Amino acid sequence: MAMNNDQTDTMQAWIDRRRYADGYAGAAFNSNSVDSEYQRDRARIIHSSSFRRLQSKTQIFSIGDSDFYRTRLTHSLEVAQIGSGICEQLRQQYAQNPEYSAWIPSMSLIEAICLGHDLGHPPFGHGGEVALNAYMHLYGGFEGNGQTLRIIGRLGEYSPEHGLDLSRRTMLGLLKYPVLHREVASYGEVPPMTLTNIDHAKPPKCIHDDEADILDWILAPLIAADKQRFRQFKPVPGRHARSSYQGFDTSIMELADDIAYGVHDLEDALALELVTERQWNTLVMAQAAELPGTPLCQNAGFYNSKLFAGNDRDRKHAISKLVGYFIGNIVISEQQKFTAPLLRLQAEMRPEARALLDILKKFVFDEVIRRPQIQALEFKGQQMIMRLFSTLLENPERLLPAAQLAQWRGSAEPRRVICDYIASMTDIYATRLYNRLFNPDIGSVFDRL
Template sequence: MTISMQQLADRMGGVSQRSYETRTEDERDYARIVHSAAFRRLQGKTQTLGVAESDFPRTRLTHSLEVARIGSGIVQALRRRLAGHGPALGLREAQRADVAALLPSDQQIQCICLAHDIGHPPFGHGGEMALNFHMREHGGFEGNGQTLRILGRLESYSQQHGMNLTRRSLLGVLKYPAPYSKVVNQQPLNPGVGLTELRAGLLKPPKCYLDSEADIVAWLLAPFVGDDRERLQAIVAGAEGEHAKPCHKGFDTALMELADDISYGVHDLEDATSLDLVRPQDWAASMARADNLPAWFDQDRLGKLFFGEPYQRKEAIGEIVHRLILSIVLVEDEAFQHPMLRWQASLPPAERCLLRSLHGMVVSRVIGLPGTQMLEFKGQRIVGDLFSVYASDPMRFLPETARRQHAEALDAEAAIRVVCDHVASLTDEQAARQFQKLFMPKMGSVFDVM
């Protein structure tokens, strides 16, 4: 069985016919993303550094814009290379034609990249861990899983199907095609232990989609043959006490993840360098530990540029990003029948090592610092306490729309998921203000917008 272009463009709720419509399906999906409330909220959500940590922070919104630009650059470079311009890809002529026809349009890859972080809660991974802790008996919480939930169910472009995007757009953001219940570590936490008493490692959710979105995933994968569906959803068991992990992803997802990896590996380091958190000695130490850097990577010259004047840093960033894009290779997995699953894009080992080294500086000099971890813990505490309050008496504390959804929920699982959806939708600032209003004397007003 093959998937036709029409099947890839199908929407869960069907395509509403408009006599005046002139846009392509890709253009409609793109417009729905950028005009959505969930996308706008990303401007108030933490990327690596807190939103208020500097005058020019990267937020989830600016990160998503950069990922979209890099994703578009990857597709454009692959299109030129498949046509015989630029570094060769080592494919036969027939293979080059097949993959060239498979490449997403610029609008499509930008749509997928812009949407990839749309489900992340306030305060980054701290907020994610808090919500996963409170939802552990109700299907859990994971940011990528929430992305699919927002796109396919929650956003207000349709009555039941969220943004009602095309199948290909939704398949592109399905980073982890395995449900929470199948990959979560089944060892229960000690009863009676509170959120703030547990190590962060015990709170991290598995990489997954939420079981509440199983019907959306079933629709996404329906056109594939059974063997492809089964293989795509395969998992590998984790070590004792760890979550299992999905093994595979679609072609568009692989392109988006490369753009994401390049963005946070290079641009997050730019933020840390600009704030003098990462210094030349950190660069030298990180590169000395790397065992397999690319031949093109002149660490001394690029290091001097990176820690030079701002325009020199931009020159170094531009060169590194462009070289990484041109290093991408295409790999065929013959176990899959459909080309959307059969073909994958990846970085060679040397370029992957370079990205790990670059991001490692951010991990050791920014993310891993006690001060940063304290901020993450504070966000975790805020989100956890807000969830507890709203869950304790939803009809008293939730805003009007969420109260109505809670009252209409079909069962207790769906009702508690409404609480989770509300807390996850908050920006960092909204969550902080609501926490102050609830827990700090003389803070907050009856006229505050919920």
């Protein structure tokens, strides 16, 4: 189906920016094509301070424990590579379908979305996220994906007021949960805050209440019915509600993120010998045997021998084949309730491949992330974040750096300033600041905060 003029106009609307930032860094066009706007988005993300800080933020394992495993930065690079692979496979698969082909994101666009998807994650992973929300759940909330939107739309350094000032379509792709904190939060009866247990403060998947205006701007090209449906959410008894929909580009990024989590984080666990072949056979291969079309069933001997061969070359061979299998099993489906192609189209994995990926993700979560050694590291980081927040909140004039202090003095919600400051820290910086403030043997007048 060829695109009509309305579709062309809509596609043009998605390259708009909140402020045309000519004269600011990264404003030069590489060409006059639509893709040049997405090249600019990718460049702004790569050169942003938030992206650089991902090199010292936790993926699963604590920074400094090894020089092999992934950080948030290397994870983001791998998600971008997988995302571009998905788009290339979809382009080939739907070459004879002009409507689908027209909306498959370019390499620049999907790389920008995938590279930027973790910009808002705070130090110490999800433990740090819960710690910040413990202080912010009554003040608009804190959630890592919500902070990503805040960075690209408000805090980033490429425009005075509109953050990285990315194109509307890139921002839509980064919008994983198009609902506000106040709409979906359900904390129940919140117990008195303690440093040792803040599980009640786990945030809903959402954006912060402060970014309602950015959400409105992103969704402006949509017709009212699409906009209303896209922002729907499902109540969950006794828990936070969940958003119901995501955009086409987001669905591609989410699949790439899932593959990186289920396969590449598995590779880290195998390389560091955190899981045994017995665990693998019992918890993964036994279930994979019931999925006859999957590689772990068809070539069980190959994968067992390669993954546990004890050398990087054999292990990487098996990991690469798994990634290729998952990418090759992604198709485009349609959500018929939407008019806009960016909402109607969805990337999804074929059921048997999806079932295998879910087995791998659960294995990584249960046998790696939930192991006491990893949880102890997360808990320790959480305690540092909690104490830093309370101390800065009570002593802003004494302890905040000059730039943050100026923002704090002029802010209608000073807690958000402190939250932004801590969320931007790397694991290493947060640890150093903690030691300077609370370790009597560390700290000097020459230290820079």
